[in-house]
Amino acid sequence: MARPTDPAARAPKAAAAFILKKSLISALVALVLFSLMIGVRTEAGPEGQLIYWTRFGDLAALVAAVFFGSIIVELLRQWIGPSKSISLVPESAKSAFDTAGRFFAPALLVFALLVPVIFYDQRYILDLGILVLTYIMLGWGLNIVVGLAGLLDLGYVAFYAVGAYSYALLATTFGLSFWACLPLAGILAAFWGVLLGFPVLRLRGDYLAIVTLAFGEIIRLILLNWQQVTGGPNGITGIPRPSFFGIPLTNTDDGLATRLGIEFSTTHRVVFLFYLILALALLTNWVTIRLRRLPIGRAWEALREDEVACRSLGINTTT
Numbered sequence: 235m236a237r238p239t240d241p242a243a244r245a246p247k248a249a250a251a252f253i254l255k256k257s258l259i260s261a262l263v264a265l266v267l268f269s270l271m272i273g274v275r276t277e278a279g280p281e282g283q284l285i286y287w288t289r290f291g292d293l294a295a296l297v298a299a300v301f302f303g304s305i306i307v308e309l310l311r312q313w314i315g316p317s318k319s320i321s322l323v324p325e326s327a328k329s330a331f332d333t334a335g336r337f338f339a340p341a342l343l344v345f346a347l348l349v350p351v352i353f354y355d356q357r358y359i360l361d362l363g364i365l366v367l368t369y370i371m372l373g374w375g376l377n378i379v380v381g382l383a384g385l386l387d388l389g390y391v392a393f394y395a396v397g398a399y400s401y402a403l404l405a406t407t408f409g410l411s412f413w414a415c416l417p418l419a420g421i422l423a424a425f426w427g428v429l430l431g432f433p434v435l436r437l438r439g440d441y442l443a444i445v446t447l448a449f450g451e452i453i454r455l456i457l458l459n460w461q462q463v464t465g466g467p468n469g470i471t472g473i474p475r476p477s478f479f480g481i482p483l484t485n486t487d488d489g490l491a492t493r494l495g496i497e498f499s500t501t502h503r504v505v506f507l508f509y510l511i512l513a514l515a516l517l518t519n520w521v522t523i524r525l526r527r528l529p530i531g532r533a534w535e536a537l538r539e540d541e542v543a544c545r546s547l548g549i550n551t552t553t
Contacts, residue, residue, distance in 0.1 A: 249312070257304035264300040265293070272296055346512060350505040360504045364511055371515040374522050382526060384538025385435075386443040389450030395457060397423035402470040403463070412476040435552050438541065478506055 273293035276286040353359040372394060379387045401419035404410045410418070434445050457464045464470065477483060481490045483503040491498035525531045536544040537551055544551055 253305055253308040256308060257301050260304040261297050261301035265297050268293060268296055350508050354501060354505070357501065357504065360501070360508055364504070364508050367508070367511045367515050371511070371518045374515070374518045378522055378525065378534070382531060382534040382538065384534075386439070387446045388443050389430075389446035389448070389453075392450040392453040393423045393427050395453055396426050399457060399464060399470070402473050405474050406470060406472055409474075411480070412474070413479070475503060476507065476510075 273288060273290055274286055275289055276284055279285045349363050350360060353363075372390075376387070376390050379385050379390065397419040400422040401415045404415045404418055405412070430446075430449055434442065434449075437445060458466055460466075475483065478490050481493065482488065483490050483506060485491065485498040489498065491502060526535075533544070533549050536547070536549065541551060
């Protein structure tokens with residue numbers, strides 16, 4: 235039986251004290267950061283004056299979430315840490331975590347597929363889900379540039395803007411359909427990426443970051459000031475609604491609802507967009523995983539780790 239003075243007996247207590255101290259510090263930082271962002275809400279009054287009210291309950295809930303979340307994160311670090319480190323997680327819990335980890339990703343995918351069914355009557359959640367999936371797809375694409383190749387590209391969002399405005403201009407000016415504009419917008423965004431890549435990818439480090447940041451700012455200023463084409467701050471209006479492979483999602487005789495013999499709802503279009511962006515996000519993830527396993531993916535990782543060694547192996551880093 236270990237005595238209280240033994241290091242083996244004191245180690246779990248020291249680890250618990252460390253986790254508690256770190257969680258308290260994280261909660262204090264969250265309190266300082268979110269006290270004005272969450273705790274106090276301000277708006278312009280009817281006569282232009284500033285009015286405010288407090289939301290201390292929401293602030294307390296957020297701080298508590300940070301506190302307990304920090305504890306969970308530290309416990310997970312103990313669990314996945316080196317074998318010689320002191321772990322507060324029992325072996326039975328580790329096996330349970332291992333079992334749950336294998337089913338975590340499939341469960342999330344099933345939940346994503348059921349989101350339009352579960353929240354069919356909640357338009358805000360569906361719109362938010364579409365926005366989240368869009369930025370997830372953008373994040374997976376950015377992971378190729380920053381995560382695999384190690385290039386600090388600060389103008390990545392400019393290609394997103396080029397694709398979005400290309401779709402809107404093609405649809406409103408030339409009257410192209412949704413399924414024609416969608417691939418064309420991606421091709422045009424990639425074309426601008428190639429044009430920027432030839433002169434810029436010869437740079438490295440801070441120089442690359444500055445040039446790509448400037449490119450993103452140039453695109454933003456053009457979209458805001460070229461009002462005859464882009465509409466300026468008001469954007470482009472009158473963009474045709476998407477169709478289901480040529481079948482309009484409208485309340486007409488040739489609409490999808492009429493052909494299927496179901497009651498028409500404006501939510502049908504939102505659900506269709508949700509599943510479409512989910513499929514595109516999964517496709518992007520699959521392509522990035524496949525690219526990472528190909529020789530070009532290994533070359534990107536070699537470039538990220540050591541550019542000099544990568545060049546010495548005969549790899550053209552610019553290409």
